[in-house]
Amino acid sequence: MDTFESFLRTAPGEDLFAKCGRLCAALGTGAGAAARGLALRAAGPVGPRTLLAAPGEKPRPFLMFGSNSYLNLGTHPAVVEGARRALERYGYGAGAVSLYAGATDLVRELEARIADFCGTEDAIVFAGGYATNVGVLSALCGPGDEIVNDSANHASIFDGTRLSGADAKVFLHGRADRLGRLLARPPAGGGGRLVATDGVFSMNGDLAPLGRIAPLVRAAGARLLVDDAHGIGVAGPTGRGTAEACGVRDLVDLHVGMLSKAPAGLGGFCAARREVVAHLRLYARTYFFSTAMPPPVAGGLVEAFRLLAADAAGRRELLRNVAALRARLAAAGFELGPGGAGIVPVYVRDEARLAALHADLLAAGLYCNLVSYPACRRKECRLRLCAMKSHSPADVEEAAAILAALGRRHGVVP
Ligand SMILES: Cc1ncc(COP(=O)(O)O)c(C=O)c1O
Numbered sequence: 219m220d221t222f223e224s225f226l227r228t229a230p231g232e233d234l235f236a237k238c239g240r241l242c243a244a245l246g247t248g249a250g251a252a253a254r255g256l257a258l259r260a261a262g263p264v265g266p267r268t269l270l271a272a273p274g275e276k277p278r279p280f281l282m283f284g285s286n287s288y289l290n291l292g293t294h295p296a297v298v299e300g301a302r303r304a305l306e307r308y309g310y311g312a313g314a315v316s317l318y319a320g321a322t323d324l325v326r327e328l329e330a331r332i333a334d335f336c337g338t339e340d341a342i343v344f345a346g347g348y349a350t351n352v353g354v355l356s357a358l359c360g361p362g363d364e365i366v367n368d369s370a371n372h373a374s375i376f377d378g379t380r381l382s383g384a385d386a387k388v389f390l391h392g393r394a395d396r397l398g399r400l401l402a403r404p405p406a407g408g409g410g411r412l413v414a415t416d417g418v419f420s421m422n423g424d425l426a427p428l429g430r431i432a433p434l435v436r437a438a439g440a441r442l443l444v445d446d447a448h449g450i451g452v453a454g455p456t457g458r459g460t461a462e463a464c465g466v467r468d469l470v471d472l473h474v475g476m477l478s479k480a481p482a483g484l485g486g487f488c489a490a491r492r493e494v495v496a497h498l499r500l501y502a503r504t505y506f507f508s509t510a511m512p513p514p515v516a517g518g519l520v521e522a523f524r525l526l527a528a529d530a531a532g533r534r535e536l537l538r539n540v541a542a543l544r545a546r547l548a549a550a551g552f553e554l555g556p557g558g559a560g561i562v563p564v565y566v567r568d569e570a571r572l573a574a575l576h577a578d579l580l581a582a583g584l585y586c587n588l589v590s591y592p593a594c595r596r597k598e599c600r601l602r603l604c605a606m607k608s609h610s611p612a613d614v615e616e617a618a619a620i621l622a623a624l625g626r627r628h629g630v631v632p
Contacts, residue, residue, distance in 0.1 A: 304517025350486025417446030417460030
């Protein structure tokens with residue numbers, strides 16, 4: 219059977235594009251079943267019932283349990299109004315990179331709000347989330363330095379690590395003891411050391427054990443980057459994220475977050491000491507050489523952070539829905555990943571069974587994410603459900619009932 223790797227490389231003597239043709243041929247067969255769910259298009263705003271369309275088909279409403287818009291801020295009236303005002307005042311696009319006057323005063327306001335939210339001196343906003351990690355890591359680290367990654371970190375952290383040219387080390391996911399062993403030796407290249415971890419892990423739903431990691435990093439004289447893409451607005455007593463949940467906000471040196479998940483816009487940020495942010499503005503190539511955030515996005519995000527800062531964006535309702543979903547799925551016999559934020563992983567552990575189950579879920583009108591290699595190990599393949607603030611108790615009940623019935627049919631639960 220063809221796998222993801224089958225289409226990664228050009229075979230000896232083959233034309234560069236031959237693998238693309240082979241991939242398309244495979245997608246047209248049963249082997250492409252898993253990928254067909256990836257081709258659905260949204261035909262309306264993201265909400266508990268979202269209009270989705272398969273290629274060539276009419277849109278139909280799906281119970282939406284596959285969005286990272288955890289707090290539904292993308293349709294919040296204040297956020298939409300902020301984006302509309304910005305559109306009318308500044309127009310649609312930035313027209314230039316930030317340092318060539320592409321950044322509007324809205325972006326500056328957003329940076330100040332983010333710094334305040336994270337409790338740091340300053341913050342820098344990037345127009346892309348993936349580009350944030352790539353830019354931050356490659357600006358601050360170089361040959362001779364060392365970057366130590368959790369093995370389950372997001373691809374953008376690994377890609378930034380590679381681009382930086384620093385020595386790359388990896389510790390087993392969530393294992394502070396393994397990290398401690400790595401930190402016991404000085405960096406081989408003699409330079410500085412950065413430990414990077416997701417806050418909430420996007421495919422597992424668990425929180426990094428920052429309560430143990432952050433003091434270790436500090437004691438070793440290294441620096442700590444936390445990418446809390448899925449924790450901002452969700453985790454912690456006031457929604458400040460995983461570091462707040464673990465009580466170590468002051469021990470994080472680089473607070474990275476994505477503006478595309480709970481804040482519901484696009485882009486990313488790094489909040490840190492003033493001099494570090496100043497350095498990033500000049501040396502993060504994905505900032506320096508990339509056009510600034512479009513004004514309507516910045517305008518919406520300013521309002522989103524106003525709500526997040528006041529913890530008035532609906533975190534409690536979201537967490538209520540997560541708890542209800544987890545309770546119902548656990549009662550149905552599913553093996554769930556750890557909780558702590560808006561992500562509920564449901565393990566299937568067999569790729570063929572997962573693909574068949576996912577196809578039936580789509581047919582039944584429930585949309586959730588299929589997570590398989592390379593996003594996770596094959597034997598850990600799973601469904602990923604994301605609850606949202608705007609789900610009603612009936613939505614949660616219906617989703618769990620559909621999953622339980624089809625889980626039984628496919629032999630995932632007894
Ligand atoms: C942990 C993490 N970091 C970075 C990103 C990249 O963010 P974006 O999708 O906004 O580029 C994502 C999401 O895709 C993520 O889950």
